[in-house]
Amino acid sequence: MVHVTLFSFFKSMVSFGSRERKQEIATIQQEDHTYTRGNIENRGPCPGLNALANQGYLWVGRILQAFCDFRTDVPPDPAMGKTLPYHESKLP
Amino acid sequence: MTGLHMSSTLASTLAHTLRPLVRDDGTFDLRDMRKHNVLEHDRSFTRLDFRQGDNYTFQPPMFQALLDDANDGPVTIPTLAKTYVRRKREAKSSGAPRLSISLWGVNLIQTVSFYHTAAMSSLSKETMTTFYVEERFPDQILKNSKKRTLPGLIWDTIILMQAIVFKA
Numbered sequence: 001m002v003h004v005t006l007f008s009f010f011k012s013m014v015s016f017g018s019r020e021r022k023q024e025i026a027t028i029q030q031e032d033h034t035y036t037r038g039n040i041e042n043r044g045p046c047p048g049l050n051a052l053a054n055q056g057y058l059w060v061g062r063i064l065q066a067f068c069d070f071r072t073d074v075p076p077d078p079a080m081g082k083t084l085p086y087h088e089s090k091l092p
Numbered sequence: 093m094t095g096l097h098m099s100s101t102l103a104s105t106l107a108h109t110l111r112p113l114v115r116d117d118g119t120f121d122l123r124d125m126r127k128h129n130v131l132e133h134d135r136s137f138t139r140l141d142f143r144q145g146d147n148y149t150f151q152p153p154m155f156q157a158l159l160d161d162a163n164d165g166p167v168t169i170p171t172l173a174k175t176y177v178r179r180k181r182e183a184k185s186s187g188a189p190r191l192s193i194s195l196w197g198v199n200l201i202q203t204v205s206f207y208h209t210a211a212m213s214s215l216s217k218e219t220m221t222t223f224y225v226e227e228r229f230p231d232q233i234l235k236n237s238k239k240r241t242l243p244g245l246i247w248d249t250i251i252l253m254q255a256i257v258f259k260a
Contacts, residue, residue: 033095035228043227044125045132045139045148048206050227053122057095 032056095234096209102242109198133195134188135179137203138224141188155224165217169207169248173255176203204248211238 033056043050052058098106109131113124125132126148134141138154141147161178162171176199191199206223207215210233222230 033234035226037227038122040149042121042123043148044122045136046122046125047138047150047224047227048209049122049125051223051229052095054227055095055229058122 096229097211097237097240099239099241102240102245105242129192129195131198133191133199135176135183135191135199137175137179141183141186143188150224150227152225155220158224159217159220165220166214167207167216167220168214169204169251170255170259172203172207173252173259176200176252176256200249200252201245204252205245208245208248209233209240211236211240 035055038050038054043053049058110120112130113120113127128142128147132142132147134143136147136154137158138150139147140149140151140154157178158167158175159165161175162168209229210219212219212233219230219232222228
């Protein structure tokens with residue numbers, strides 16, 4: 001069940017190379033991507049998304065906000081989409 | 093998608109597929125991926141079908157069958173076609189309902205999605221094991237800066253369909 005509208009599709013192509021996107025990409029590249037296996041109870045059937053979460057790449061919420069025009073009144077949350085092990089690793 | 097060197101078009105398209113699972117605040121949980129016949133569907137290569145009770149836990153015997161289809165590796169599009177045909181046959185013989193047109197497309201694309209993401213001519217047993225068993229992208233994939241594109245994914249899907257029809 002794929003929901004891709006023509007407008008949002010072309011919008012993403014235009015906005016992806018913007019300065020904000022480049023800054024976001026640089027931020028993601030600088031983050032800690034140490035592998036931490038997540039609990040199966042918090043995982044889904046997709047090994048690709050599970051792997052992205054295990055390696056701290058899963059910023060899906062922000063990607064969707066950027067591409068799908070979701071709730072543009074809400075600023076992106078840097079913690080959005082991060083895994084529980086990631087947050088736990090940041091605790092003192 | 094930055095870490096996987098995806099083009100903006102491919103990243104956007106893949107992100108859009110998650111919209112049915114996204115909450116009002118723009119987030120979703122990986123657990124939500126378990127919802128049957130949204131994105132998750134029967135005939136997974138490494139997960140049981142929905143009616144079997146657990147459609148999300150990795151099943152080692154199914155993974156071994158995937159490797160067996162490739163004579164223990166390397167995995168290529170023709171071996172993925174063989175696995176696709178086997179899983180379709182297994183689902184049919186067990187009385188599973190047919191996939192909808194949209195999920196049939198999702199199933200085909202997902203069949204080659206890791207192959208395309210890896211950007212390798214073939215997937216070794218070690219690469220497959222790292223991805224499916226450890227659920228981790230190997231360094232050789234993350235460090236391979238070859239651009240992954242939507243046309244490339246579509247092309248791999250076409251090659252898969254050709255292999256399904258003529259070879260598998």
